[in-house]
Amino acid sequence: xxxxxxxxxxxxxxxxxxxxxxRRAGFTGSVTLIGDEPHLPYDRPxxxxxxxxxxxxxxxxxxxxxxxxHREMRVDLRxxxxxxxLDPRRGVVCVxxxxxxxxxxxxxxxxVPRMLPxxxxxxxxxxxxxxxxxxxxxxxxxxxxxxxxxxAGFIGAEVASAARKRALPVTxxxxxxxxLLHAVGAEMGAALAELHRRNGVDxxxxxxxxxxEGEQHVERVRLSxxxxxxxxxxxxxxxxxxxxxxxxGSGVTVEAxxxxxxxxxxxxxxxxxxxxxxxxxxxxxxxPMRLEHxxxxxxxxxxxxxxxxxxxxxxxxATVPYFWSDWYGHRIQFVGLAAADEVSVAAGSLDPERFIxxxxxxxxxxxxxxxxxxxxxxxxxxxxxxxxxxxDALEFAQARPLAATQSH
Amino acid sequence: MAKVIVDRVKxxxxxVCESLAPAIFEVTDAGELELLTDGDIDDENLEAVRAAVAGxxxxxxxxxxx
Numbered sequence: 001x002x003x004x005x006x007x008x009x010x011x012x013x014x015x016x017x018x019x020x021x022x023r024r025a026g027f028t029g030s031v032t033l034i035g036d037e038p039h040l041p042y043d044r045p046x047x048x049x050x051x052x053x054x055x056x057x058x059x060x061x062x063x064x065x066x067x068x069x070h071r072e073m074r075v076d077l078r079x080x081x082x083x084x085x086l087d088p089r090r091g092v093v094c095v096x097x098x099x100x101x102x103x104x105x106x107x108x109x110x111x112v113p114r115m116l117p118x119x120x121x122x123x124x125x126x127x128x129x130x131x132x133x134x135x136x137x138x139x140x141x142x143x144x145x146x147x148x149x150x151x152a153g154f155i156g157a158e159v160a161s162a163a164r165k166r167a168l169p170v171t172x173x174x175x176x177x178x179x180l181l182h183a184v185g186a187e188m189g190a191a192l193a194e195l196h197r198r199n200g201v202d203x204x205x206x207x208x209x210x211x212x213e214g215e216q217h218v219e220r221v222r223l224s225x226x227x228x229x230x231x232x233x234x235x236x237x238x239x240x241x242x243x244x245x246x247x248x249g250s251g252v253t254v255e256a257x258x259x260x261x262x263x264x265x266x267x268x269x270x271x272x273x274x275x276x277x278x279x280x281x282x283x284x285x286x287x288p289m290r291l292e293h294x295x296x297x298x299x300x301x302x303x304x305x306x307x308x309x310x311x312x313x314x315x316x317x318a319t320v321p322y323f324w325s326d327w328y329g330h331r332i333q334f335v336g337l338a339a340a341d342e343v344s345v346a347a348g349s350l351d352p353e354r355f356i357x358x359x360x361x362x363x364x365x366x367x368x369x370x371x372x373x374x375x376x377x378x379x380x381x382x383x384x385x386x387x388x389x390x391x392d393a394l395e396f397a398q399a400r401p402l403a404a405t406q407s408h
Numbered sequence: 409m410a411k412v413i414v415d416r417v418k419x420x421x422x423x424v425c426e427s428l429a430p431a432i433f434e435v436t437d438a439g440e441l442e443l444l445t446d447g448d449i450d451d452e453n454l455e456a457v458r459a460a461v462a463g464x465x466x467x468x469x470x471x472x473x474x
Contacts, residue, residue, distance in 0.1 A: 045465065063467075294465050295424060302462065324422055331439070333423070375437045378427040402437075 003103040003270075003309050004029040007093055009083045010108030010243075011035025012044065013294065014275030016063050017301030018106045018308075019075050027309040029103075031075050034095055038080035039131060040066060045294055047134040048155055049326055052162035058138055060131040083109070086250040088268045104270050104308035107247070107258055108301060111240035111276035111292060116150060119212035125234045128155050137235060141166055145233035148172075148221045150209055152179030154325045155237030157196070161328050163233075164199050171202040171229045173209055173221070175238075183323075185338045188357050188369050191350045192332065199328045202229075240292065242277045255279055257290040262316040264304040272308045274300035283318040284385060285337065285366070293323045320384045331374060335381040336367030346397035347376070354402060356380070358393055365393035373402065410449040410473045412457055414441060418468035428463050429456035 008018045011033050019031050035041070043061040051058055069075045078095065085094035092099040113127035124140065126133050137159065141147070147163040149156035152174035163170045172179075178189040179196075196203045208224040212234055222228045242257040253259040253267035257279035264272045264280055273280070275297040279290040291297075296319055307314045325332045330353075340359035348355030348371075356376055359367030365388045368380035379400075383393055412432065421441050425433040431453055434442050449457050449471070461469040 043465075295463065298463065298465075322424070322427070373437075374421050374423060374435045374439045378423040378430070378435065381427045382430065 003027070005032070005101060005103045006030070006106070006305065006309055007032045007034065007100055007102035007104075008106045008108060008305065009034045009093060010106075010110055010275065010277070011037070011041045011077070011079060012108065012110055012275070012297075013041070013063075014108035014110070014297040014301035014304075015106070016041040017298050018108060018274060018305035019069075019073060021302035022305040022309050023073050025306045025309055025311050027311060029309075031073070032078060032100055032102075033069075033075050034078045034081055034083055034093065034100065036080070036082040037130060040064065040069070040077075040079070042131055044129075047131060048128055048158035048162075051131075051134045052138050052141060052159065054142070054162075054166055058135055083246050086247055086252065088250060088252065088271060091270075102270075104310070105272070106301070106304045106308055107252075107266070107271065107273040107277055108275045108297075108304075109243040109246070109277050111242050113236065113240045114238045116209060116212060116236055116238075119209075119218075119234070119236070122212060122214050122218045122234075123216055124214070124218040124232055125212060125236065127236050128159065129240070137233065140233040141168065143232075144168060146231050147233045147235070148229055148231040150221070150234060150236045151175075151238040152193070152196070152203065152205070153183065153237050153239065154180075154323075156235065157192075157327045158325060159235045159237070160196060160201050161199070161326070164201060164328065169202075170200070171204065171221075171231075172196060173207055173223060173229075174203070174205045175208050177206045179203075179205065183338060184334060184369050185340060185343050185359070187343050188338075191355075191357075192327075192371070195327050195330060240276070242279075242290065244277060256288075259288070262318070263307050263314040264300055264317055265307065265314070270308070272304040274304040278304075280317065283316055284320055289321075291321050293321055295319070295322050320381050322381060330372055331370075333370045333374070333377040334367065335377060336365075336384045337361070338367050338369075340366060344394070346394060347373070347400065347402045356397060356402070358390075358397065360390045360393075363390050364388070365390055376400065376402075410454055410457070410471055411447045412443070412449055412461070413447065413470045413472065414443065415468045415470070418466045420466055420468075422465050424463045424465060425460035425469060428460040429453060432457055433460060 180189040258273035260280040354372035370377040
């Protein structure tokens, strides 16, 4: 069936890359991009990094101008409109009481941050997902807020960095015994936690938030260890869930995300998915996974749309996951998967300023974590992509000792 | 001959380009992106460099094709 109308739901990175890729593939039909935020598509990594820096601009890091999207790419933009339902039998997306017809659909609705139950009615309590969240957090930091981060993940760590840069009192509360357990494993999570302590952050692990208290504005956070921490700003970074509620009743299969094969095709013909919302079969590891990383969202958006408009044979999407995070002037980079049988520090040592840790599953290298080793990390990404054995990886590491410690 | 240009203000050495086109890009120990050619891209590396340009998280790379 030929495709005349492409609809992309979700106007963030994956959605933007989808409409760009459709045009690049030579698609001349109509392209509609639907997004629930009123803003032009913008980049999210800067929201917890550059946007929170003192003395910088707080403009949204917009990808493309309205003019580029309208005139050059001929995209019908429907911003500030929320997709509420999907009927694949009739080929329509329900948007604010109207219906938008499609021949091919890319679902790129991303994920929704988890919030603390009963806390979001107070001023000063934020998740960090949107530019509006980032602006509010930035204003509070600039105003000298006593800051509490709920969750010691990457969002919490990056906001903590921004707060410490202003010498503000910072407390991080993590429910698990170590930070970043799922992202980098227990041992390396504990190693990275040292960065918080060395930078003057009060880190509480294995502690729950019992309540966030205040009249209209947050005043304190009550913890399960019996303490209470005074707070003017609370940022909740306890993970997110895929935004799939609008697909209820559509028949599109959803598990940990929209279930897709290696070409990013869903269970329903003509419907593809990309970005945080997709759980696809990643041929690089032979298993299904859902990622919340910039790199995969960009690449999936492009491939999902090219496959959806079907002007060329379908491409598969295989990737070695990659993410990065910047804490207190340190660059943390991770490639591959963290669920390993063994983690070994292959270069440097855990204590100080830089190290490489390798992750083994069976006799295969499946992951690598780098602290301040930007010259090394991508070489391990290449090894993982090539299915390198564990012994080859260790040998590779031994042949590349770390250069003298850089100052940071 | 196609040429690749690095915007040094935008580049923060995340290394995606190196993983996609290792014959052309390499991040150094000091955290600087180094071009392994003088910027000229031969046909053999063109597809990989196109992927690197598209894959750069800070849109710091531009490919100029004649």
